[in-house]
Every structure is written in structure tokens, then in C-alpha cells.
Amino acid sequence: MATISAPATAPAPGEDCEQLHKAFSGWGTNEGSIISILAHRTASQRRLIREVYSQTYGEDLLKSLDKELTRDFEKAVLTWTLVPAERDASLAGEAIKRWGPANRVLIEIACTRSPEEQLAARRAYHDRFKRSLEEDVAAHTSDHFRKLLVPLISAFRYDGPEVNMTLAKSEAKILHEKIAEKAYSDDEVIRILSSRSKAQLFATLNHYNNEFGNPINKDLKSDPKDEFLSALRAVVKCITAxxxxxxxxxxxxxxxxxxxxxxxxxxxxxxxxxxxxxxxxxxxxxxxxxxxxxxxxxxxxxxxxxxxxxxxxxxx
Amino acid sequence: MATISAPATAPAPGEDCEQLHKAFSGWGTNEGSIISILAHRTASQRRLIREVYSQTYGEDLLKSLDKELTRDFEKAVLTWTLVPAERDASLAGEAIKRWGPANRVLIEIACTRSPEEQLAARRAYHDRFKRSLEEDVAAHTSDHFRKLLVPLISAFRYDGPEVNMTLAKSEAKILHEKIAEKAYSDDEVIRILSSRSKAQLFATLNHYNNEFGNPINKDLKSDPKDEFLSALRAVVKCITAxxxxxxxxxxxxxxxxxxxxxxxxxxxxxxxxxxxxxxxxxxxxxxxxxxxxxxxxxxxxxxxxxxxxxxxxxxx
The missing domain is CATH 1.10.220.10 (Annexin)
Structure with a gap:
């Protein structure tokens, strides 16, 4: 359910590079040409273009774009041109540098990517920052946010469809009890949300709703201003919808x-x-x-x- | 620095399979023949043998071995025949099932394998148990052991040689303070040991020794009967030596x-x-x-x- 439209047969990467290089040359930049190429190429096509561009012109395409473009447009083109794993690594790096309780980027990366995509982002983070994603998250966050974010970002969830219904029931009960006690950052709450497979969590959260009368996110809204509660709701939403x-x-x-x-x-x-x-x-x-x-x-x-x-x- | 001796040119996998199949046939089993083959094949050769055996005889080689062998010999041959990632997944599964504070298998897997090997073990665990390694560790351990083992087993440490000496000094100081307070399961102690790269930890622990007069493991021996202290020492030893x-x-x-x-x-x-x-x-x-x-x-x-x-x- 992607939205971008890439031509059925894309031009050869060399041709795209030539057009891009032309768009950067002379007075002014041809932004229209940049958009008409990059916005209509898939991640693997963009990766190829970047490789060929660097071989042909001896400069990283991102560097050229960085020189030629400005402000929001620049940021958008650069972010887009990266392949997904590098992009996630870059977004995570920024999020960590300016981390605050309202920042949801790490939760997005941990909970809306597939386990293999999340892993690829961690590997790209190594390459880019020469540190691990989890060590930077652990070093730059604290207290209950750290307790939540480190296991989320370190998880390599099982990705299969198997569901253990007995477990779903017992863990729905644990979640309900802890939430009722307002023990939102309890070890058990974090263990369940950060380690279980998505299929298993679906079953657990459905059972929660059926058995206790509210979707879990309603019960997690007792204090709408509490950023930790908001983070937990984001985890649930990113996983389920x-x-x-x-x-x-x-x-x-x-x-x-x-x-x-x-x-x-x-x-x-x-x-x-x-x-x-x-x-x-x-x-x-x-x-x-x-x-x-x-x-x-x-x-x-x-x-x-x-x-x-x-x-x-x-x-x- | 391996010890096994594999022949310079190993027999074709099909030939090995035929010999193994012959060793299982007739009255009694030819254990000598099994040893002479399997103990002298590398992991990738054993993987091939297993594939060809299953194609040729319609049964997993492990199943045949399981039927023919007994007791310690059986256990050793089965464990060995698995390729390293599957073997780690299998050992971890056993360790979790019978987990107790004296069990060091999870620490071995988390701290003596390379980051990529540890990841391969987590992937093999998915395949074998249809759950993630970290969710099973989290569900079967508790308290400070859980706090230590889950991040250790979930880590994907950076594997490069870069060292930040300022960081090594500040984290050596943190470790020393927490150990002096006997706060052995403090968040910071666990964060440092479970997330930093091996190169970085070497620097930190060397600085600890130089600055505070004792190797960290000596300071972690205040109570020789405390299993958690012993687990922390195992983490340090597995990483450093x-x-x-x-x-x-x-x-x-x-x-x-x-x-x-x-x-x-x-x-x-x-x-x-x-x-x-x-x-x-x-x-x-x-x-x-x-x-x-x-x-x-x-x-x-x-x-x-x-x-x-x-x-x-x-x-x-």
C-alpha cells in the first residue's frame, strides 16, 4: 500500500545520475528535475543511483543534494533518498541527540517496523555512529523511559502467526492489574509490551478489551498530560494500528x-x-x-x- | 585456534552420508565410524551432510543419531552436529526451561559470541521455538537476574575497535561507586556491562583496575556465595578472558x-x-x-x- 509511482521500466541509474548532475550544474538548481527523478524511484533504485553517482562523480549524492538544496525541501529529499535502514538510523540518532519525553521517534522505529527491518536499522546505526543503538538510547534516557525504550529498541520479536491463548489471557490480566494499580512502568507491563510477538499482543489486547470492558489505551489515559502514559499508548497504537x-x-x-x-x-x-x-x-x-x-x-x-x-x- | 582436524579435501557429503547410514544399519551401531566422520567435519560441512542425508534417506540425520546412540555420547554428538546458531538456540532453550541462578549458559551465549553470532542464535531460536529468546528469558527469570539477562541477551553490541577514553573513565567511576555501595544490580552497572562494545568495556575495566587498585572481579567477590555477584563476574570474564x-x-x-x-x-x-x-x-x-x-x-x-x-x- 505504497503511494509512490515508479515507472514500470525506470531509466538506467547512469541516466538518472546524469540528469541529477545536470540539475545541480550551472546557475541555480533544477528542483523540478530532482523531484521528477528521486520521488519516483524505489528504495533499491535509489540505492543504485547513489552508488553509480558516487562512482561517476566522485561525490556522495547526498553531499551534492546537501549543497544544492535548502531548508525543509533539503531535509525531505535527504531523508527520502536514504534507504529505509539508514534513514531509521539517522532519525534515531537525531531523536537520541535531542531526546525528550515527548519524542516518539524511537517508539515508531521499534514498533512499526518488522523485526528484520528493526535489525537492519540497528546494523545501519553501527555503521553510521560506531556505537550500538541501544547503548546510545540507554546512555541518553533515564528512569522509566529508559526502562521502556531500551528493551523496545533491542527487541527482535518473533514474527510468526502462532498465538498462545492461555498466555494471552494471563498477560491481559497482569496488564489490567498493573494499570489498575497505576504501576504503569512495572517490569511486567514493559516485559509484555516489549517482548511479545505482534500476533501474541493482538490476542492479549483483544482479550483485555473483551474481559475488562475497555481498550487498554482508554485505561492508559487516566492522566492525559502524563508523557509516559502517552508513550505507552503510542507503543500500543504503533503495534496494533x-x-x-x-x-x-x-x-x-x-x-x-x-x-x-x-x-x-x-x-x-x-x-x-x-x-x-x-x-x-x-x-x-x-x-x-x-x-x-x-x-x-x-x-x-x-x-x-x-x-x-x-x-x-x-x-x- | 580451533582444535578439530578436518581433512584437507573432505569426502563428498553424499559419501559421508552413505558411511553414516551404513554405521546405523544391521545389528549394533558403528560408533567409531560416526566419530571418524562427524568429529572431523567443519560446521559448514556438517550442515551439508545433514541436508544431503535428509534428501537421500528422508530422515533428519539428528533423528537417526538420536535413535542409534545413547546417553552422554548421544548428547555430545547431537550437540556437536548442530551448526553453531542452532546449537546456541538449543542450549538456550534448555537453560531457560531449567533456569536457576547458577545457570551460566545464557551469559556464555550473550558474552562469548560475536554480535552477529548472537543474532544468528536469536534467529535460530525463533525458528525452533516460535518465540523470541528475550521473551522466554524475560518470562522465566525474575528480579535482578531478569534485569541483567534480558538486556545481555537482546544486545547487538557494536563490534568495532573505537574507544572513547573519556567515557571509559567516567563509566569506570560509576562502576566503582555502585560496587562500593553494594548496588550490584543498579541500572547503571547493568547498562554499562550489557550495552557497551567489547573494546569499550576493555578500556573501562582496565581503567577501573588502574584507578581503583583492584580488578573489578575482585571487588565483585565481597560475598563468594552470592549467585548474582558470581553471574556478574561471569559476564566480565566471558567478555574479557x-x-x-x-x-x-x-x-x-x-x-x-x-x-x-x-x-x-x-x-x-x-x-x-x-x-x-x-x-x-x-x-x-x-x-x-x-x-x-x-x-x-x-x-x-x-x-x-x-x-x-x-x-x-x-x-x-
Whole structure:
């Protein structure tokens, strides 16, 4: 359910590189040409383009883009051009550097990627920062946030469909008891949310809802201002309904006085090849406005054009 | 520094399979033939043999071995025949099922394998048990042992040589303070030991020794009967000097009233293709007896022959 449109037969990487190099040359930069190429290539095509570009022109494509572009457009093109694992490593690195309790990037990476994708991001983090993702998370966070984030980011969840219903029932009960005691950062709560497979957690959280009368996230909203509770709700949402989670991130980013471009860019670039189509549908359902229209209204110029290209045009 | 001797050009896997199949046939089993083949094949050769055997005879080689062999010899051959990742998954599964504070298998797997090997073991655990290693560890351990083992087993440490000396100094100081307060399971102690790269930990622990006058393991011996302290010492030993750690496991296994075959088999089979040569040297240094002689004295029959074959004969 990706949104980007890549041509059935893409031009040879060498040709794309030549066009990109031309777009950087002479007076001014041809942003339109950059968008028409990069926004319409898949991750593996972009990886190839970057390799060929570096062989041909002796400079990393990202470096050239960095020199030629500015501001939100630059940030969006650079983030997009990275392949997913490198992009996640880069986003995680930024999140850790400026970490605060309201930051949800680490939770997104830990809970909306597949186990193998999360692992690839950890490997890319090694390559880029010469440290492990978990050691940096552990060193830059503290208390109950550290207790939650380190196991989340270190997990390599089982990815199969098997479900143990007895376990689902017993762990739904544990979650309910701990939440009732307001022991939100209890070892058991964190163990269950951070280690169980997604299929197993679905069963546990469904049983929670059936047995105790509320979806768990309702019970986790006793204090709407508590950032840790909000983080736990984000974990649950990212695992059980990522499209609803991401729709909300986009909605809040757009509705802010002055759009919050960082979050908007992050969600569009990380989801365009995954589930942005469903997120768009969810956005329309929730806001009665096409996401493209909302973004067109709130952004401008090349940045706007680029995001709209990644969004693939309004749904019919 | 492996000890096993594989022929320069091994027979074709099909030929090995035929010999093995012949060894299982008729009255009685030809154990000598099994040893002469399997104890002299590398992990990748054994993997191939297993594949070809299953294609040719419609049965997993492990199943055939399981039917034909018994007791310690069976256990040793089965453990050995698995490739390292499967073997670690299997050992971890057993350790979790019968977990107790004195069990060191999970620490061995987390601290003596390379980060990629540890990851391969986690992947093999998924395949075998349809759950993740960390979820089973978390569900079957508790308190400070859980706090230590889950991050250890979930870590994907950075594996490069880079060392941050400022960090080494500050973290040596943290370790020393926490140990002085007897806060052995403090978050910071566990964070440092479970997340830092081996190179970084070497620097930190060297600085600890230089600055505070004792190797950390001496300071971690305030109560020799405390199993958690002993687990922490095992973590440090496995990371900094695995050959010393493994020599001791072997020594204690042999010196027990009645050899403890489980530990002996585990160390010999898991290290024969890694560093058993150094462990043998360490054993001789520590006991003034060749490890082969000690094992020959304490074990018998096919089990003895098999271990000695893996040990590759006494050093010249």
C-alpha cells in the first residue's frame, strides 16, 4: 500500500545520475528535475543511483543534494533518498541527540517496523555512529523511559502467526492489574509490551478489551498530560494500528500554528513505500479532507511539490 | 585456534552420508565410524551432510543419531552436529526451561559470541521455538537476574575497535561507586556491562583496575556465595578472558564427584571450532595436566573417544 509511482521500466541509474548532475550544474538548481527523478524511484533504485553517482562523480549524492538544496525541501529529499535502514538510523540518532519525553521517534522505529527491518536499522546505526543503538538510547534516557525504550529498541520479536491463548489471557490480566494499580512502568507491563510477538499482543489486547470492558489505551489515559502514559499508548497504537497512529502525527503536525515540518517529513518519507495509502484513507476518514489538499494548503514551493509527489496524487 | 582436524579435501557429503547410514544399519551401531566422520567435519560441512542425508534417506540425520546412540555420547554428538546458531538456540532453550541462578549458559551465549553470532542464535531460536529468546528469558527469570539477562541477551553490541577514553573513565567511576555501595544490580552497572562494545568495556575495566587498585572481579567477590555477584563476574570474564572462564567451567566439571558431563560437553562442542586450543593451553597452565589426560581419566567409551577427537590430540 505504497503511494509512490515508479515507472514500470525506470531509466538506467547512469541516466538518472546524469540528469541529477545536470540539475545541480550551472546557475541555480533544477528542483523540478530532482523531484521528477528521486520521488519516483524505489528504495533499491535509489540505492543504485547513489552508488553509480558516487562512482561517476566522485561525490556522495547526498553531499551534492546537501549543497544544492535548502531548508525543509533539503531535509525531505535527504531523508527520502536514504534507504529505509539508514534513514531509521539517522532519525534515531537525531531523536537520541535531542531526546525528550515527548519524542516518539524511537517508539515508531521499534514498533512499526518488522523485526528484520528493526535489525537492519540497528546494523545501519553501527555503521553510521560506531556505537550500538541501544547503548546510545540507554546512555541518553533515564528512569522509566529508559526502562521502556531500551528493551523496545533491542527487541527482535518473533514474527510468526502462532498465538498462545492461555498466555494471552494471563498477560491481559497482569496488564489490567498493573494499570489498575497505576504501576504503569512495572517490569511486567514493559516485559509484555516489549517482548511479545505482534500476533501474541493482538490476542492479549483483544482479550483485555473483551474481559475488562475497555481498550487498554482508554485505561492508559487516566492522566492525559502524563508523557509516559502517552508513550505507552503510542507503543500500543504503533503495534496494533500504525495507520491510526501516523494519521494523528500528521494531523497534529499540520494543525499546529505553523506546520511542524519535521514530523510531516518523517511520516511521509518513512511510510511512502509502506502504508501511506492506508494512512491517507485514514486521514480522509478522520478529517473529511484529502491529505494532499491539507498539505498543499499548509506547505509551499518545492517542499510541497516533493511531498505531493511522494503522496502519489489524491485518491480517485 | 580451533582444535578439530578436518581433512584437507573432505569426502563428498553424499559419501559421508552413505558411511553414516551404513554405521546405523544391521545389528549394533558403528560408533567409531560416526566419530571418524562427524568429529572431523567443519560446521559448514556438517550442515551439508545433514541436508544431503535428509534428501537421500528422508530422515533428519539428528533423528537417526538420536535413535542409534545413547546417553552422554548421544548428547555430545547431537550437540556437536548442530551448526553453531542452532546449537546456541538449543542450549538456550534448555537453560531457560531449567533456569536457576547458577545457570551460566545464557551469559556464555550473550558474552562469548560475536554480535552477529548472537543474532544468528536469536534467529535460530525463533525458528525452533516460535518465540523470541528475550521473551522466554524475560518470562522465566525474575528480579535482578531478569534485569541483567534480558538486556545481555537482546544486545547487538557494536563490534568495532573505537574507544572513547573519556567515557571509559567516567563509566569506570560509576562502576566503582555502585560496587562500593553494594548496588550490584543498579541500572547503571547493568547498562554499562550489557550495552557497551567489547573494546569499550576493555578500556573501562582496565581503567577501573588502574584507578581503583583492584580488578573489578575482585571487588565483585565481597560475598563468594552470592549467585548474582558470581553471574556478574561471569559476564566480565566471558567478555574479557573467555579462555579463563571456560577453563574453569571444564575444571569444575571434571573435578566434581562424578564428572558433570553436561557442562563438559557444552564447552567442548561450542568451543572446538573457536578457541579450544587456547582453553587447552590455559587448562595445562592452571592444572599441570593435559586436558586430554584429564578427560581420558574421567570419561569412558565412545563419549571419551568423541571428546578426544574434538580436542584434536595432546599438544606437542
Amino acid at each position: 500504525p495507520e491510526i497512529y501516523f494519521e494523528k502525527v500528521i494531523r497534529l503536525a499540520i494543525n499546529k500554528m505553523g506546520t511542524e515540518e519535521g514530523a510531516l517529513t518523517r511520516v511521509i518519507t518513512t511510510r511512502a513505500e509502506v502504508d501511506l495509502k492506508v494512512i491517507k484513507e485514514q486521514y480522509y476518514k478522520r478529517n473529511s479532507v484529502q491529505l494532499e489538499h491539507a498539505i498543499a494548503k499548509d506547505t509551499r514551493g518545492d517542499y510541497e511539490d516533493f511531498l505531493l509527489a511522494l503522496l502519489g496524487g489524491p485518491d480517485a | 573467555p579462555e579463563i572462564y571456560f577453563e574453569k567451567v571444564i575444571r569444575l566439571a571434571i573435578n566434581k564427584m562424578g564428572t558433570e558431563e553436561g557442562a563438559l560437553t557444552r564447552v567442548i562442542t561450542t568451543r572446538a571450532e573457536v578457541d579450544l586450543k587456547v582453553i587447552k593451553e590455559q587448562y595445562y597452565k592452571r592444572n599441570s595436566v593435559q586436558l586430554e589426560h584429564a578427560i581420558a581419566k574421567d570419561t569412558r567409551g565412545d563419549y571419551e573417544d568423541f571428546l578426544l577427537a574434538l580436542l584434536g590430540g595432546p599438544d606437542a
